[in-house]
Amino acid sequence: AQSVAQPEDQVNVAEGNPLTVKCTYSVSGNPYLFWYVQYPNRGLQFLLKYITGDNLVKGSYGFEAEFNKSQTSFHLKKPSALVSDSALYFCAVRVTDSGAGSYQLTFGKGTKLSVIP
Amino acid sequence: NAGVMQNPRHLVRRRGQEARLRCSPMKGHSHVYWYRQLPEEGLKFMVYLQKENIIDESGMPKERFSAEFPKEGPSILRIQQVVRGDSAAYFCASSPILGGQETQYFGPGTRLLVL
Numbered sequence: 100a101q102s103v104a105q106p107e108d109q110v111n112v113a114e115g116n117p118l119t120v121k122c123t124y125s126v127s128g129n130p131y132l133f134w135y136v137q138y139p140n141r142g143l144q145f146l147l148k149y150i151t152g153d154n155l156v157k158g159s160y161g162f163e164a165e166f167n168k169s170q171t172s173f174h175l176k177k178p179s180a181l182v183s184d185s186a187l188y189f190c191a192v193r194v195t196d197s198g199a200g201s202y203q204l205t206f207g208k209g210t211k212l213s214v215i216p
Numbered sequence: 217n218a219g220v221m222q223n224p225r226h227l228v229r230r231r232g233q234e235a236r237l238r239c240s241p242m243k244g245h246s247h248v249y250w251y252r253q254l255p256e257e258g259l260k261f262m263v264y265l266q267k268e269n270i271i272d273e274s275g276m277p278k279e280r281f282s283a284e285f286p287k288e289g290p291s292i293l294r295i296q297q298v299v300r301g302d303s304a305a306y307f308c309a310s311s312p313i314l315g316g317q318e319t320q321y322f323g324p325g326t327r328l329l330v331l
Contacts (some may be wrong), residue, residue, distance in 0.1 A: 103258075135320070142220075142261070142307060143322040189258055202249070202272050204309075204320060206258035 101126040103192050105207035112180045113215050120175040120210045122190030126198045132173040133191040133204065143189065149173060149195055160184070187211050218243065220289075220310050221325035226330045229298045235262040237326045241310030248291045249320055253305040265291060272280060297331045 102125045119135040120131045124130055125157075131150055133216045139148045147158025164175045173190060191204040221240040229235050230235035241248050246267055251259040261275040265285035276283065280298075285291040294303055305327045 119221075135322070142222075142324040143309075145319050145321060148319060159293045176285040191259075202264045203275070204249075204251075204259070205261070206251075210257075 100132075101192050101194060103190050103205055103207035105188075105210045107192055107210050109209075109211045109213065111213045111215060113175050114182055115179050117176050118125045118180040118184070118212065118214070120190075120212060122173045122175065122207060123171050124173065124190070124192045125171065126192055126194050128194050129201065131193045132164075132166060133193070134158065134162070134173075134175050135189045135191065137187040139186075147173070148190075163170045176216070180212075182216050185212055185214045220245075220308055222308050222323035222326050224238045224326060225324060226327050226329070228331065230331050231299055232297050235295040235298050235328055235330075237295075237306050237308075237328070239291040239293070239308030239310075239323060241291070242312075242321055243310075245281070245310035245312050245321075247318075248285050249309045250291075250293050251307045251309065251310075253307060253325070259307060263309075264291075270282075271279055290331070295328075298328075300330045303328055304331045 104123045124158050133148045134146040137143050149156045149158050154166045159200050166173050187209045189209045190207045195202050248265045250262040253259045263276050263283045264272040268287050280296045282294045305325045307322050307325045309322045310320040311320050314315050
């Protein structure tokens, strides 16, 4: 079974500082990895994904994430945080192999990011 | 290009009533997924459908819950005889083709409250 862990329920960062939201995963096989952001009472917005190739993935709104196979991690990063980045961030994993369950995204519990002015 | 549409956005039901949640995928998308988000939790997969076919319903509760995606019209998630534990946000996502690389795009969700 696949699983995702987001070890921090909340991350606080000052505006202008770099931010990191952590994610580790567990799958049997190779993963596809995703980050989504959720604003209050809204749906999930896609930020970026890792499929294959370069371990550093760049996405929307200046976010990037680094895939680390040995550490089974896919941390989300941004060089300079904005107040408008304050939201709930979800990491998700999907297995690359076909078969039962391969269509599902498995989500972490989410990390609430607060950017302090 | 309109995104994934869900309605209603908010739904209040009394215990024992039926809830019907609708989802229209993005234009050109033929794959629909339903997820449930309980308070303070991440999203949990419920069911994956293509037009007129249920492909994977491994996340659906065995009773009271059903889903369909007819040839014409939106996908429907139906909850019969709702109970308070069904109160949650229900999200629909769609993708153009099947494949792990394909991104699932999410709708705004339906927030169900059972009184």
